[in-house]
Amino acid sequence: MxxxxxxxxxxxxxxxxxxxxxxxxxxFHLFFGLLSTALVTLFTYDMVFVSEDRGNNIKKLFRFALYLPWILYQIILANVDVAKRVLDPKMPIDPRMITFRSVLKTDLSKTTLANSITLTPGTVTIDIDEDTFLIHAIAKESADDLLEGTMERKVAHVFMEDE
Amino acid sequence: MLITVINVISAVFIIVGLFFIVVGTIGLLRLPDFYSRMHATGKCDTLGVGLTIIGLIIYNGFNFISVKLLFLVVFIFVANPVATHAIARAAYKVGLQPWRRQ
Amino acid sequence: MEDLFLLAGLLLILTSFLSLYRAIHGPGIFNRIIAVNVIGTKTILLLVLIGFIYGRPHFLDIALVYALLNFIMTIAATKY
Structure with a gap:
């Protein structure tokens, strides 16, 4: 094992x-490569691959590949949104802090959700405390979009925690 | 003919990426407080740099250089939100208050 | 195509100088950290472009290492 x-x-x-x-x-070149790889592996092999149920990993990877195009589309929407707000002379922003509780359990899924929130329209994750996310939203509409919870359901589906 | 089409596509990617980088910089200068500047830098810089490097990949064709560039894109897409999140969390712990519209 | 790369590099240098205003003047330590992070991201792209303009792919390795250093620098700076 x-x-x-x-x-x-x-x-x-x-x-x-x-x-x-x-x-x-x-x-000579290849020998040094082998040596450095062996050293790094020796120091770190008990830190990576800590996930338990390995039967589902391929399925998770497949679902993550399906999740990627959606998140890329959201990222492009986010950038157009920020560009509009920045270039508008009146600057239509109304920043606010919101909190919400998440149903996600593992660290990996929480990290994915936090990164996705940061990259999508008008919201940045500030702090995660156990299962409470603290979010800074740039306007009211983007906060409402997030609280609807579409993204959380998608991430839960990817990591099979929606049962 | 094919070379021209590839060059035009990669030029479009690079120009759009540069546009987002410039928007991110303008946002960094114009927005009123720290947390809203975070929106401009965290999103626009990530996508701008990503799009420009994807344009370079298309220009370069498929070889080892493109694989390295692809690693660079993936690393930036993972690391930049984490860095943004770390800065925001540090500012929140220190007790910086967000700006509100009066 | 080389002209476009050159133009892109010049634009990146210009935006870096604009961000430098936020790093020097910006109120508080966090505005400075975020400005330095942004300048680092632009520098990565500038290194890649220099590698393409002069036709020397070894600049890509420098860019990869610079990306790692920039990330670690930001994380370390926000710890204090």
Whole structure:
């Protein structure tokens, strides 16, 4: 179990190193790559891959790939929105703080939701305390959009916590 | 012919990205308080840099350089919101009050 | 295409100087941190563009390392 983890991380890191170095000949060069990869793996292999249920991981990855186009569309909407507000001479902003409680459980899903909130229209995550999110919204409409909870449902669906 | 089409597409990506970077800078200078400046920088810089690098990937074609650029884009898209969130959280802990419209 | 890259680089330098106003004048420490973070992000893009203008892909490695350093610098600065 420990050894498989070690080997998987080693192969992953070494292929990443090969991608970055883009030089495949020269034994001396490759030897130092192997050495540094082995050292990093030795120090860190018990910190990564801590997730338990590995049967669902492929399904989660697939759902995350479906989630990506939607979030990219939202990011573009967010940028057009900010550009409009900044370039308008009257500057139609009305900032406010809001809090809401989330149903998400794991750290990874909370992090994904926080990053998504920061990148989407008119909202920035400020603080997460257990399951309470503190959000700064630039206008009333964007706060109302967030409180509707579409994004939270989508993230919960990706990480299979919506049962 | 194909080269021209690729160049035009990548030029469009780069110009849109630069437009968002300029908007982010104007927002940084114009907006009234710290938290609203965060909106301009956190979103516009991330998408602006991302779009410009995607334009460069299209211009460059597929080789190892493009893979490196792709890593750069993914890293910026993950790291920039986290940095924004860290700054906002630090400011909130210190007790900075947000600006309200009177 | 090279002209566009050159123009993009000049625009980035100009916006960096505009952000420098917020870093020097901006009230409070947090406005300064955010301005420095923005200038760092622009510098990453500038490094990539320099690599493309002079045809030297090694600048990409510098840009990758600079992205990591910029992120760690911001996190470390907000800890205090």
């Amino acid at each position: 420990k050894f498989t983890k070690f080997l998987a991380l080693f192969i992953l890191l070494f292929s990443f190193w090969l991608l970055l170095s883009t030089k495949f000949e020269g034994w």
